[in-house]
Every structure is written in structure tokens, then in C-alpha cells.
Amino acid sequence: MSDALSLEISAELNWLFEESLDLSTVTDNARLQYDQALDDGTSAGQADKLWHATRSVGAGSNDDLDLSALTQSIHGSTVTIAFAKIRAIMIVNTATTAGETLVLDSSVANAFTAAFHSSATSKLQIPADSPLMLVNKVDGWAVTDGSADILRISNAGSGTVSYKIVIAGTSA
Numbered sequence: 001m002s003d004a005l006s007l008e009i010s011a012e013l014n015w016l017f018e019e020s021l022d023l024s025t026v027t028d029n030a031r032l033q034y035d036q037a038l039d040d041g042t043s044a045g046q047a048d049k050l051w052h053a054t055r056s057v058g059a060g061s062n063d064d065l066d067l068s069a070l071t072q073s074i075h076g077s078t079v080t081i082a083f084a085k086i087r088a089i090m091i092v093n094t095a096t097t098a099g100e101t102l103v104l105d106s107s108v109a110n111a112f113t114a115a116f117h118s119s120a121t122s123k124l125q126i127p128a129d130s131p132l133m134l135v136n137k138v139d140g141w142a143v144t145d146g147s148a149d150i151l152r153i154s155n156a157g158s159g160t161v162s163y164k165i166v167i168a169g170t171s172a
Contacts, residue, residue: 007038007047007168009088009135036137038087042170044138047087052166054094057102057155064152067112067167068145083169085140086115088133091153092164095128100157102126108152114141126163140170 010033017028038047051070057063070081093102104124106116115134116122126132143149155161 003048004040005038005048005050005168006040007050007088008035009038009133009137010035011133034135036135038137038168042084042172044140047168047170049081049083049171050166050168051081051083052164054162054164055153056160056162057153058160059155059158062105062108062152062154064108064150065165065167066149067143067151067169068149070167082145082171083143083167084172085142086112086167086169087137087140088135088166088168089115089151090131090133090166091126092131093126093128093161094163095159095161097128097159100128100155100159100161102161102163103154103156104132105152105154108150110147110150112141112143112148112151114143114148128161143169 012031012033014031015029019026038045040046040048042048051072053072055063067083067086071078072081106113106122113122124132153163
């Protein structure tokens with residue numbers, strides 16, 4: 001049995017900024033867009049593994065994802081996905097209440113710190129009703145089983161926060 005992965009990564013900001021003056025209106029209307037495809041494989045610019053889920057983190061708790069052993073149910077069977085490199089991570093904090101912020105925290109033992117420039121104290125916040133997308137299309141971020149493979153998502157808030165996550169990468 002074989003599989004194939006085709007992945008489209010897209011992010012876009014469109015804006016219209018207008019300033020009314022006495023005799024005219026100045027307009028700034030533009031778009032910044034990133035739109036790239038990853039073909040199936042393990043070479044630069046490719047991905048052959050994908051994991052996705054909807055998860056929850058209790059107040060004051062952590063959700064530690066082992067990037068070397070993520071499990072997922074597919075067609076009634078449980079499969080384990082082990083990443084060697086991460087090409088993209090997208091997390092959407094689905095909470096709608098201000099202050100229900102999730103934090104990517106690299107201060108856990110065996111932390112996946114590659115996306116944090118190898119810092120063991122780095123953190124990234126994902127505020128309520130907001131996305132975070134990290135992409136390393138060409139090189140990918142290395143995952144090292146047993147020493148650099150835990151992606152920690154923390155919730156320092158007072159309520160349970162749900163989020164959606166997709167991770168794409170390679171098996172080699």
C-alpha cells in the first residue's frame with residue numbers, strides 16, 4: 001500500500017487604508033501573499049507526512065506533542081507518525097474570549113527548539129481567535145527522537161482552550 005501527499009501552504013493579508021484630505025482621498029490598497037506547494041517526498045521543498053487534530057488544553061496545563069510518535073486514527077486504524085523534519089505547523093486557537101492565549105513553550109525536557117532558533121527559553125503566543133503558521137519549506141526543522149521532539153502547547157489561562165493543529169514534514 002502506498003500513499004502520496006500534496007500540500008498547499010497559503011497565507012495572505014489584504015488591506016485598504018484610506019485617509020480623507022480636504023480635496024482628495026489617499027488610498028493604500030495592496031496584498032501580501034505567500035502561496036507555495038509541497039510535493040510528495042523527503043527532499044527540499046517536499047513533505048511525505050501529515051498529522052492533524054483538534055485538541056484541548058486545560059487551564060494551567062500543557063499539551064506535549066511528541067513529534068517522533070504522534071498517533072492518529074485513519075479509516076478505523078491507529079497509525080503512528082514520526083517526523084524527521086518539520087516543514088510547516090499551523091495552529092488555530094479557537095477560543096473566542098480575550099485572554100485565552102496558548103503558548104508554544106520550548107522550556108520542556110526534550111523540547112523541539114529548532115523553530116525557536118535552538119533557544120530553550122523561547123515562547124510564542126497564540127491569542128484567542130488567532131492562527132500561528134510556521135513554515136520552513138526548503139530546509140525543514142530537524143526533529144531528534146528522544147532529545148528534541150516535544151512540541152509543548154501551554155495554557156496559562158483560567159479556562160480550557162481548544163485548538164486545531166496541522167503539522168507537515170518528512171519521514172527522513
